[in-house]
Amino acid sequence: xxxxxxxxxxxxxxxxxxxxxxxxxxxxxxxxxxxxxxxxxxxxxxxxxxxxxxxxxxxxxxxxxxxxxxxxxxxxxxxxxxxxxxxxxxxxxxxxxxxxxxxxxxxxxxxxxxxxxxxxxxxxxxxxxxxxxxxxxxxxxxxxxxxxxxxxxxxxxxxxxxxxxxxxxxxxxxxxxxxxxxxxxxxxxxxxxxxxxxxxxxxxxxxxxxxxxxxxxxxxxxxxxxxxxxxxxxxxxxxxxxxxxxxxxxxxxxxxxxxxxxxxxxxxxxxxxxxxxxxxxxxxxxxxxxxxxxxxxxxxxxxxxxxxxxxxxxxxxxxxxxxxxxxxxxxxxxxxxxxxxxxxxxxxxxxxxxxxxxxxxxxxxxxxxxxxxxxxxxxxxxxxxxxxxxxxxxxxxxxxxxxxxxxxxxxxxxxxxxxxxxxxxxxxxxxxxxxxxxxxxxxxxxxxxxxxxxxxxxxxxxxxxxxxxxxxxxxxxxxxxxxxxxxxxxxxxxxxxxxxx
Numbered sequence: 001x002x003x004x005x006x007x008x009x010x011x012x013x014x015x016x017x018x019x020x021x022x023x024x025x026x027x028x029x030x031x032x033x034x035x036x037x038x039x040x041x042x043x044x045x046x047x048x049x050x051x052x053x054x055x056x057x058x059x060x061x062x063x064x065x066x067x068x069x070x071x072x073x074x075x076x077x078x079x080x081x082x083x084x085x086x087x088x089x090x091x092x093x094x095x096x097x098x099x100x101x102x103x104x105x106x107x108x109x110x111x112x113x114x115x116x117x118x119x120x121x122x123x124x125x126x127x128x129x130x131x132x133x134x135x136x137x138x139x140x141x142x143x144x145x146x147x148x149x150x151x152x153x154x155x156x157x158x159x160x161x162x163x164x165x166x167x168x169x170x171x172x173x174x175x176x177x178x179x180x181x182x183x184x185x186x187x188x189x190x191x192x193x194x195x196x197x198x199x200x201x202x203x204x205x206x207x208x209x210x211x212x213x214x215x216x217x218x219x220x221x222x223x224x225x226x227x228x229x230x231x232x233x234x235x236x237x238x239x240x241x242x243x244x245x246x247x248x249x250x251x252x253x254x255x256x257x258x259x260x261x262x263x264x265x266x267x268x269x270x271x272x273x274x275x276x277x278x279x280x281x282x283x284x285x286x287x288x289x290x291x292x293x294x295x296x297x298x299x300x301x302x303x304x305x306x307x308x309x310x311x312x313x314x315x316x317x318x319x320x321x322x323x324x325x326x327x328x329x330x331x332x333x334x335x336x337x338x339x340x341x342x343x344x345x346x347x348x349x350x351x352x353x354x355x356x357x358x359x360x361x362x363x364x365x366x367x368x369x370x371x372x373x374x375x376x377x378x379x380x381x382x383x384x385x386x387x388x389x390x391x392x393x394x395x396x397x398x399x400x401x402x403x404x405x406x407x408x409x410x411x412x413x414x415x416x417x418x419x420x421x422x423x424x425x426x427x428x429x430x431x432x433x434x435x436x437x438x439x440x441x442x443x444x445x446x447x448x449x450x451x452x453x454x455x456x457x458x459x460x461x462x463x464x465x466x467x468x469x470x471x472x473x474x475x476x477x478x479x480x481x482x483x484x485x486x487x488x489x490x491x492x493x494x495x496x497x498x499x500x501x
Contacts, residue, residue, distance in 0.1 A: 011263050012381055015056035016060060018063070019064075022259040023255030023259065027058060034244055039213060042212050042214070044208045045219075045244040046219055047245075048220070053249070054248055054283040055220035056192075058248065059191055059220055074184070078100055078103070078186065079188075080093070080096050080191070081095075082200075083338060101122060101126075104119070112182050117174055118175065121171045128159055131159045132159050132164045172188075176215045187216045187218065189217075189219070190220070192220060193219040193220065198233070198456075198457045199458065200455075201234065201237065205241070209241060256276050256281070263290070264294060269301070275305055275309075284384060287315075291368070292308045293305070295322055314388070315384070319388075320389070327367055331380075331389050332389055332393060333349045335390050336393075336398065336401045336432070337405055338428065339378070343377065348404075349401075349404060349408055364378065368381060398432065403433035406429035406438075427442045427462065431465045431469065436468075436472045437473060439469045443466040444462070444481070444485065446462050447489070448485060450462065451492065464486065466482040467486060
């Protein structure tokens with residue numbers, strides 16, 4: 001811990017706080033124009049761009065424009081983040097319900113949302129989402145002395161997709177009606193929708209199609225192809241629906257100088273700004289370069305900028321190279337987890353005693369490598385940092401860390417409230433740890449539950465894991481059962497939709 005106390009950070013790589021937001025004036029004007037029309041007709045906008053380009057920071061600034069800016073709308077903002085686990089946009093929509101409930105209870109927005117009809121719509125939507133999620137959330141999941149995991153699952157769903165969509169549609173209509181009556185616009189913000197499965201995107205698409213007046217829905221989508229982004233599909237879907245798209249590109253010289261001045265107190269001349277515009281124009285790359293300059297005590301001259309940029313293959317590598325070895329080890333231990341990281345699991349992965357958890361999490365935040373999420377869990381400050389760490393792990397280390405992660409989830413399961421996240425994380429870690437006995441049963445069972453709720457992409461992903469596991473086990477009976485399930489899912493997926501539009 002003493003070594004971890006070294007200063008390893010600088011300015012955080014987390015999305016920029018609204019008060020430190022730089023540049024993007026043209027994009028902000030586009031968003032402002034879209035927002036101005038949301039009172040009469042519900043509006044949807046997709047903020048797109050490659051990784052590190054500043055999509056989440058722009059979403060932060062949009063939230064500020066809607067809710068905080070002096071003289072602005074002073075309207076409610078509901079925000080959720082989609083993480084890299086299947087089925088998580090449904091969890092994100094449930095988090096939006098929690099945000100709405102908190103807004104309704106606050107002194108600031110309570111008067112806007114205290115109508116009985118609003119409360120009733122909120123209660124109904126929450127009840128429907130709870131019932132719909134039940135088939136993939138275990139009533140109990142008990143580790144059995146290292147032998148096997150026994151999942152006790154809820155009964156067949158009482159509600160189908162139609163009910164989920166209709167409940168959320170009615171909730172948004174009532175929210176929009178309350179906003180229109182008071183001259184406000186509620187902003188619903190979703191970050192990283194590119195991580196959503198096709199079933200998840202279906203809910204988003206159906207909500208967008210009938211978005212009521214008084215509602216602005218904004219979401220971010222990563223454009224990088226070949227990284228599971230889903231951007232091409234999202235772009236085709238939004239084109240059909242006539243959704244606005246705000247595309248982000250690299251920052252220009254004046255914006256680069258502004259970022260250097262506001263966030264690092266650097267005075268950057270035109271020559272250095274020109275080189276940065278050409279070589280590292282995305283905000284993440286700029287942050288990596290500026291933090292490296294400051295850590296080395298260098299001025300932001302063109303020569304120093306060129307030297308720093310030449311010292312690494314990519315910005316995340318530049319960040320990682322500057323870290324002390326103990327912090328690198330912590331990042332490697334945590335990079336196999338899928339965010340949000342529960343604190344008990346983090347403590348277990350880092351082998352921390354209970355008394356050392358709080359100081360350690362404080363140090364993680366001070367390092368600028370991590371951020372704390374609204375519910376007290378954690379994530380890497382930027383996905384590129386986590387992706388870089390994972391890429392640098394050897395296969396042997398990856399297997400060992402996933403085995404450790406699976407063990408940590410099993411040990412902590414009774415303390416973790418989000419059972420869907422726990423279950424999906426555990427299924428993935430067991431598979432990646434090559435613990436095929438446990439992985440086969442768990443992935444097969446959860447795959448069946450997702451099949452029951454018509455999430456075919458997720459059901460197939462999990463069932464394919466079960467097939468691979470059965471092959472490694474040379475268990476013919478299990479392999480046949482998994483293949484039957486896969487064929488059943490494929491048959492259902494190729495047929496007509498039984499719910500929704």
